[in-house]
Amino acid sequence: xxxxxxxxxxxxxxxxxxxxxxxxxxxxxxxxxxxxxxxxxxxxxxxxxxxxxxxxxxxxxxxxxxxxxxxxxxxxxxxxxxxxxxxxxxxxxxxxxxxxxxxxxxxxxxxxxxxxxxx
Amino acid sequence: xxxxxxxxxxxxxxxxxxxxxxxxxxxxxxxxxxxxxxxxxxxxxxxxxxxxxxxxxxxxxxxxxxxxxxxxxxxxxxxxxxxxxxxxxxxxxxxxxxxxxxxxxxxxxxxxxxxxxxxxxxxxxxxxxxxxxxxxxxxxxxxxxxxxxxxxxxxxxxxxxxxxxxxxxxxxxxxxxxxxxxxxxxxxxxxxxxxxxxxxxxxxxxxxxxxxxxxxxxxxxxxxxxxxxxxxxxxxxxxxxxxxxxxxxxxxxxxxxxxxxxxxxxxxxxxxxxxxxxxxxxxxxxxxxxxxxxxxxxxxxxxxxxxxxxxxxxxxxxxxxxxxxxxxxxxxxxxxxxxxxxxxxxxxxxxxxxxxxxxxxxxxxxxxxxxxxxxxxxxxxxxxxxxxxxxxxxxxxxxxxxxxxxxxxxxxxxxxxxxxxxxxxxxxxxxxxxxxxxxxxxxxxxxxxxxxxxxxxxxxxxxxxxxxxxxxxxxxxxxxxx
Numbered sequence: 001x002x003x004x005x006x007x008x009x010x011x012x013x014x015x016x017x018x019x020x021x022x023x024x025x026x027x028x029x030x031x032x033x034x035x036x037x038x039x040x041x042x043x044x045x046x047x048x049x050x051x052x053x054x055x056x057x058x059x060x061x062x063x064x065x066x067x068x069x070x071x072x073x074x075x076x077x078x079x080x081x082x083x084x085x086x087x088x089x090x091x092x093x094x095x096x097x098x099x100x101x102x103x104x105x106x107x108x109x110x111x112x113x114x115x116x117x118x119x
Numbered sequence: 120x121x122x123x124x125x126x127x128x129x130x131x132x133x134x135x136x137x138x139x140x141x142x143x144x145x146x147x148x149x150x151x152x153x154x155x156x157x158x159x160x161x162x163x164x165x166x167x168x169x170x171x172x173x174x175x176x177x178x179x180x181x182x183x184x185x186x187x188x189x190x191x192x193x194x195x196x197x198x199x200x201x202x203x204x205x206x207x208x209x210x211x212x213x214x215x216x217x218x219x220x221x222x223x224x225x226x227x228x229x230x231x232x233x234x235x236x237x238x239x240x241x242x243x244x245x246x247x248x249x250x251x252x253x254x255x256x257x258x259x260x261x262x263x264x265x266x267x268x269x270x271x272x273x274x275x276x277x278x279x280x281x282x283x284x285x286x287x288x289x290x291x292x293x294x295x296x297x298x299x300x301x302x303x304x305x306x307x308x309x310x311x312x313x314x315x316x317x318x319x320x321x322x323x324x325x326x327x328x329x330x331x332x333x334x335x336x337x338x339x340x341x342x343x344x345x346x347x348x349x350x351x352x353x354x355x356x357x358x359x360x361x362x363x364x365x366x367x368x369x370x371x372x373x374x375x376x377x378x379x380x381x382x383x384x385x386x387x388x389x390x391x392x393x394x395x396x397x398x399x400x401x402x403x404x405x406x407x408x409x410x411x412x413x414x415x416x417x418x419x420x421x422x423x424x425x426x427x428x429x430x431x432x433x434x435x436x437x438x439x440x441x442x443x444x445x446x447x448x449x450x451x452x453x454x455x456x457x458x459x460x461x462x463x464x465x466x467x468x469x470x471x472x473x474x475x476x477x478x479x480x481x482x483x484x485x486x487x488x489x490x491x492x493x494x495x496x497x498x499x500x501x502x503x504x505x506x507x508x509x510x511x512x513x514x515x516x517x518x519x520x521x522x523x524x525x526x527x528x529x530x531x532x533x534x535x536x537x538x539x540x541x542x543x544x545x546x547x548x549x550x551x552x553x554x555x556x557x558x559x560x561x562x563x564x565x566x567x568x569x570x571x572x573x574x575x576x577x578x579x580x581x582x583x584x585x586x587x588x589x590x591x592x593x594x595x596x597x598x599x600x601x
Contacts, residue, residue, distance in 0.1 A: 003154040003187040004194060007138065007581045009592075010468020011146035011194070018193050 091117040123188070124165035124200040125158060129535040131571055133578035139196055140574055145470040145538040147578065148194055153179050153187040158196065165200040208526035209472065211479060214513070217270035218278060218480040221494035221600055222263055224255045224292050225284040226486055230318050231355045234387055234422050236415045236495060237284070241550045244485075244498040246284075251498040252486045254289050259488040259507065260296040266490070266507035268300075268307055270482075276310040280600050282483075282494045287321035297333055316340060316383070316600065318352070320360060322367040331375050338381045338600075339368055339406075343396035350390065351422070365404075372405045379407040381456065386432060387414045387422040393435035401454050410456040411436075415495075415547050418561065429565040437572050444576040448583045461539065461573040462580070466591045470538035472525045477545060478504060478516060481600075492519070492555075494600060495546040502555070522556050530558040536570045 006012045091097040096117070103113040127142040137150045139158070150158065153175075160166065160174055168188065175184045191197045226237070226246040233239060237246070244251065264279070271277040279300060281293050297313055304311040314336030330337060341364065342348045349359025372380055382400045386393070393411060400406045413432065416423045424432065439455045446453035473479065475493070483494035488507040496502035504519070505511040523545070531537045542548070543559035543566070551561060580587055 001190040001193065003151045003183075003190045004196075005149035005151075007147040007149055007578060008145075008466050008468045010144055010470075011141075011148050013468070014144060014146055014194060 122165040122167050122200040123161055123171065123192075123197050125161045126195050126198050127535060128158075128196055129571070129574070130158065131574050131578070133575040134582065136578075136582075138574070138578050139194075140465075140535065140570075141194060141196055142535045143470050143538055144195065145465075145468040146194060147465065147468070147574070147581075148196070149578070149582075151187075153183050154191060157184065157187050157191055161197055208524050210517075210520050210524065211472075214270065214272065214511070215479050216272040216274040217267055217482060218274065219280060219476065219482075219600070220263065220267040220270075220277070221280045221282050221481070221483045221497070222255065222260065222296070223282050223284065223483060223485055223494055223497040224260065224286055224289040225253060226251055226498065227253050227288055228283060228285040228318070229288065229320055229354070230285065230352060230360055231357075232318075232352045232385075234351050234385060234414045234416060234420075236546065236550065239416070240420060241415070241417050243496065243502075243549070246498070249498070250487070251489075255292055255484075255486040255488075257292050257295050259484075259486070260292050261299050262488055263484045263507045264296060264300045264303055266484075266510070268303055268309060268311075270511070271309060274309070276312060277304070278312045278314070280494075281313070281315035282600065283316070285321065286315045286317050287326060290321070290326060294329065297335070312336075314338065314600075318360070319364040319368050319371070322364075322371050324370070327371050327374050330371075331377065334377050336378045336380075337371065337375060338383050339364075339371075340385070341368065341382050341400070342384050342390065343399045347390050347392070347396060351385070351387065368404055381408040381410060382406045384409060384411045385414050386411055386424070388424050388428045389422060391424075391428060391431045391435065393432065393439060397439060397455065406454060407452070408454045408456040408459075410460075413562075415544070415550050417550055426564075429562060433565060433568050433572075436569060440572050440576050444579055447576075447580045447587045450584060450587060458573055458576060461570065462577050462588075463591045464539055465573060465577045466581075466588050471541040473520075473523060474541040474543050474545070478519050478523075482511075492545060496549075527556065528558045530560060534563065534567070536563075536567045539570050540566045 001015060006015050091100050093100050100117060101114055104110040129140040129142065131138055131140065137155045137158075139148050139150060140146075141148070156175060156179070157171065160171060166174070168185075171188065172181050172184050179187075188197070226244070228235075228238060231238065236242065237244075246253070267277055267279060279296075281296075283289075286293070293315070300311050300313075313333065315330075316338045317340070319339050319341060329335075340352075342350075342352055345359065345361040348361040348364075352360050354360060382404075384396055384400070396411075397409055400409045411432075413424050413429075414422060418425075436457065440458045443453040443455045443458045475481065477483075477493035477496075481493055482504065483491045483497040484507055485491060485498035487498070489498060489500075489503050490505045490507060490511060491497045491499060491502050492504065504516050525531060525537060525541050528537075528542045531540075531542050534540070542557075543562065545555040547559050548557045549555045551557075551559065
């Protein structure tokens with residue numbers, strides 16, 4: 001800013017924030033994993049509420065918390081499916097598709113073997 | 120085409136240059152002549168960008184004006200003309216770590232200061248015949264320490280302030296509480312820090328020795344020269360206390376060198392000679408810091424400050440603030456703590472939803488172990504948040520935070536000083552209006568004028584000796600107890 005002089009810490013923080021936002025805007029659209037539209041996130045591109053390791057079940061987010069989990073249902077398949085009340089669209093394993101995950105011994109490598117089920 | 124108008128702000132001048140205090144962000148910016156002109160032109164009525172450039176034609180180039188407008192838009196000093204934004208109401212996440220706990224170790228006092236908010240005509244709690252014990256037991260004090268350390272949560276340090284009544288009437292409990300708190304804090308990997316407020320009557324050599332050895336911070340309630348001190352700060356038989364306390368205060372100041380000893384002066388309608396008191400306390404006694412507070416009282420009392428009293432106080436404060444400014448610019452110490460506290464808030468750009476930490480990061484504990492909003496409400500059932508043994512009733516605390524939020528104080532919604540003031544002391548409001556949720560309208564003019572003085576002092580220091588302000592970059596905000 002040429003015409004204003006920031007004097008206190010708050011003014012400096014606002015100026016810094018605006019600069020960052022301008023820099024992000026100047027870089028153009030960035031695509032972030034699991035992004036569903038909205039304002040692009042600044043780096044690092046770790047979606048909040050999501051585990052960075054592929055370990056369905058006991059997960060924590062990047063701050064060590066568990067409160068905001070289950071946002072990316074794609075990653076939380078087993079947890080949503082078995083241990084959680086998240087209304088994920090998973091097959092009814094009790095009646096309709098009892099063998100749905102039989103070929104998936106280890107989620108990390110076998111997840112592709114879980115197929116779509118059509119009722 | 121969109122018209123631009125000024126947003127909420129307060130314009131002030133320091134050393135001949137214009138500045139803006141922006142509301143509600145609490146940012147402070149200096150203006151160059153082009154930006155100042157934009158503010159003045161838009162201040163007289165909203166304009167389109169084109170009209171604005173036309174008005175400035177000949178003085179500044181279009182490019183200069185455009186840049187100035189962009190800068191002001193960035194800081195939200197100006198904005199597109201639209202309906203004013205409603206005040207956002209964001210409540211703090213509870214539980215908030217408890218940073219300061221004030222322990223009322225007794226509600227008895229060996230003085231009978233006529234203006235006292237605890238015993239005078241405007242008292243909240245019946246300390247003579249009420250349900251509260253007269254002295255806190257060591258069990259309650261220990262339970263309070265456990266409560267404090269638990270409520271401190273993740274915070275690495277906690278601050279324990281001993282208060283009264285006259286705190287030192289219960290010196291025995293204080294002496295037992297400090298080592299206990301140190302031991303418990305160490306077990307939990309925390310630091311704990313101690314201070315107390317006293318009227319100085321009981322500062323005997325062994326007490327002073329203990330306070331020094333244990334690095335207990337001391338604030339002395341003291342009104343200064345004999346004629347002032349003896350007017351209100353009297354013993355139960357009516358005799359003044361100056362001659363008793365003066366030598367004891369001198370001895371304390373001489374021996375207690377590891378932490379600054381502060382004086383806390385109560386100003387009344389008939390006692391507003393701030394300059395004389397300040398000189399007496401700093402030069403005669405050697406206090407490092409002196410803080411002044413107008414007496415908390417209903418407007419009916421003869422010692423209450425009326426409008427003229429607030430004007431006198433402002434004139435006197437302004438003169439001392441000027442001295443403070445000169446000292447800060449030259450890098451010297453000045454002990455007028457009122458201005459320092461406000462400058463610290465301005466520097467950090469605090470925009471407060473609550474006037475103080477009461478009921479959030481600060482709580483008061485009564486002699487029975489009841490937890491109240493702050494020490495001034497300790498023992499009052501109406502303002503109880505819980506007990507040290509059973510903990511805080513979160514629903515009561517949440518209801519308090521909800522009803523006392525600045526967004527509910529419609530009186531404050533158009534005031535530019537609200538980021539600093541936030542409606543003022545709950546206890547003052549309770550005493551004046553019988554309602555803690557009310558804004559303290561009786562001192563609005565004073566608060567605005569005083570904030571303006573502090574802004575001017577701040578801006579001049581920031582321009583001439585910014586290094587002096589570095590002390591506020593690190594220092595966490597200390598909660599003042601008075």
